[in-house]
Amino acid sequence: MARRPHLAATDPGGAPLRDRVASTTLHVIGIALAAVSVGMLACGLLEALTTGRDTAALAVSALVTGTAGGVLWYLTRPGEIRKRHVFSTVASTWVSITCVGALPFVLAGTFAAGGAGFVEQIVNSVFESASGYSASGSTVLSDFETPGRGLMMYRQLTHWYGGMGVVVLAVAVLPFLGVGGLELITAEAPGPSSDRLTPRVSETARRLWMVYIGFTLCAAVAFFVADGFSSVYDAVAHAFTVAATGGFSPYADSIGHFDSVAVETVVIVCMVLGGTSFTLHWRAVAERTVPYHRNSEFRSYLAMLGLAATVIVILLWLENHLSLGSSIRAAVFTVVSLGTSTGLSNATGPGSPGDYVTWVAGAQLVLLFLMVVGGCTGSTSGGIKVMRMRVLGLTMLRSVQHTQTPRAVIPIRLGRDVVSEGVVSRVAGFFLLHFLLVLCGMLAVTALEGDLESALGAVVSALGNMGPALGEAGPTSNYAVAFSQPARLVLALLMVIGRLEIFPILLAALTLADRGRAAVRRGRFSLQSLSRRLDDISGAGSDGE
């Protein structure tokens, strides 16, 4: 078999690629860690220039992460990518960056307040890292004053890395991956399929990141203007979170800290755009057209947000006895925040209009529905996605039609496009697995202590990468109050599973199980052949005698 030309090439360092170990997984992990270390280093510089409390922690973390990433990158080369490798590559990359990403929090002792033990500190750091990189926004941080600005910026940056995806980044900077790169992007990207913007996969990944960077810059400028030109730090920190539809804020009361309609309006617009497909954004920029209104998923997404906001405004006005203005402000912000899976809050304190855990049950249930659905395909948001929900709704409608005309062939259409039966099956499978994970997650979290309301909210929130949940894990509280340490680890795992849209982690586990079974079979076979040989030898020996 002819070797692919690019595998025979040499890298800038001069080492021939064929001398390296062929492992796409390790190579991608190396690049991802290197990228993360750059962020840590930048935040370390910011920390040194501002508060200076956590400079050492960030610098050491950057050094360790960068070295590990560099070594993996240098010693490995991309090998042949099989379907199985794609999922394990993406899953291992995410697990690696989640674990390594916890390093700055551990070294800075961010969670040491209140006499927390070492294990609890590690658990909290891993939870915060998982929440950050999965762009969830759930937090266990209670002391927002002690950590330095650089460390808090690193916390925001984790969202930004996770929003578009580090594997997409790896594909963008790694033209070697070429073949198989699309599968990697598809495995990481939110939604049932990823659009190819250009024939070259690496070019597609690069363009996605360009749109993402451009969007973040625009969001930062808009926030800076809306906040009265007061703080570049706040503008950049919140731009990272809205672009990634994350949910972290450097302030304990999130956007409620500013208590400004202008800031909230800018954040709402940015969150809506963050929950929209980045392919549409690219088309809008590249083709200088407005493609949004022609996209049926975007129309459904806006209709869903509008309807939910209207219902909640009415409920808050009538049942919670808030003024119409306060109802509109609280409802629209919260609906957009949870409907786009961002998770920012405009509550100024417990019991304020934006504190949605004090709203009537009907309003909270509408929010729970939004948490399940999430934003559009190809966006940075989480949840099941509007497109999948439409396919599910149409599948149900088809079943209704089949009760009248059992033999009819009824295709499922999204706009003018017919959805293939393979995609319909995949969406149904995804929904079932999502449903199953919610049940298993609830069983696990409640078994590890947690009330039903908080557990339901937290599991749905974790799988949908939402951030705040219901009950004790609401917007003015944190997960350390509501859940035990093991429950927090379960939720961290669910966040990563949700960010990768279930399949990669489960398939990686399946692959591992298959390998384990194969190893057991091999072991049995070896034992059998060994015993046969021993029998032969002993038989030969007795014959000889």
Next chain:
Amino acid sequence: MLCGLAGIGDDNADAVAFACVGAACAIVAAVARRRVAAPARASAGRVFAGIGLLWTLLVLFGAALYAGTGSLRSFDDALVESAAGFTTTAVTLLDADEASRTVLLFRGVTSWVGGLIAILIAVVTLPVVLRSTALIGYTTGRRGLDLVPNASVGTRRVLVLYGGFTAACVVAYLLTGLPLTEALVLGLGTASTGGFTGQADSLAGYGAATQAVAAAGMLVAGAGIFVIWWIARGRLRPLWRSQELRTFVLLLAVAIAAMAVHRGIGWGEAGFMAVSMMSTTGFAIADWTGWGTSATVIMLVAAGIGTMMGSPGGGMKVMRARLLMGSAGGELRRQLDPYALILVRRDGETLSRRTLDRLGGHQIAWVVLVGIGVLLLGVSGVSLLGSVWGSVSAVSTVGPGMGEIGAFGRLEGLGRPGRLALVPLMMGGRMSIPPLMAGVGLVLHWYRAAVRRSRFLVVRAEQRRHPRPEPTNGDG
């Protein structure tokens, strides 16, 4: 009417109301039988729509009776009670001290009738009358042919088995020392998975022997008519080979062990409540809402999964849950190999992709129904916990739940809108998804036909107003 006759001996004034409503019911049935001819071949949609209409009429007649006897204050409460009875849901607004023996007996009979109709629909109507392979997820597959070779024989056998099982339950309760009326009410409630006892604290006040009979009865009722058939025929091989039964028993064992080991609940109590929830009967022997969150979540999941095929109980059904999980697992495998041929089997039968797709569609509808229920209850002022539990419990026809519903299904904390919201949920859950969808489909079908007709009429009127010129020959 029979209940009314039972009350005559007690010098009971309810007998008049029973006689009136019974006569009205009989007249409607006679008129319908006389005026409406059975179609030569009924479409699935119309059969399902008919089933929906039947449940609605039954519930309305039952409500009229409760309202007529004055055992419940308002027609709303009567509607809730009647719907709970016919849908075999263990929620009640009746006061055992105030309600007459006749009314209590009637409440038990409504559950029994509801259970019978549910079994007949599952094992006779769907597989035999409709002969629809696409509905295999809702039917019984090959084993159904054994019990139901044709509609009339199947109906007779089901009646005998169901009646016999009920009689066995009543006798067992009598042997534990209960008086006849109580034994009858409990027997009807056990065999039908209705869960009605006539007592405010369900079975908590009864002795251990009665509770043991109830647990055994619920287990058999939850296992379904096929298991009763196999036991009656002394056939152990199909019992052992049934995937569904194995899964049912395994799930129960896991639920009981998890509750007993993790929460430290007594094995007996844990076992009773797990069987009660999974068989969707709704009997309770303790206030289980204080057993801790994980135990209540286990019970919620058990109630959601529900019983086996051919049982009068509700829920998603063990077999359907199993098939759907198989289908989801298949989809997971397909991600690794898109061209893989992944087969989902049930008791040796391979299900077609089309069947699985439909089953998936129905499952989505089930989740949507539960979701709508949660929203309805939430908007009705019920707490979040009460809404989630209430919706799952009502759609699965269990009854008791956390929050406002209460451990004994007394609905004490539930307001009027919340109680009324339970009615469509219980009925939707009882009818199961296909009839519900067929009803919606029929309405959609009629709507589309009406739109087409009106368009046609508009076009014709337009043509009359502006007639087209007659085509003329070229040579004029």
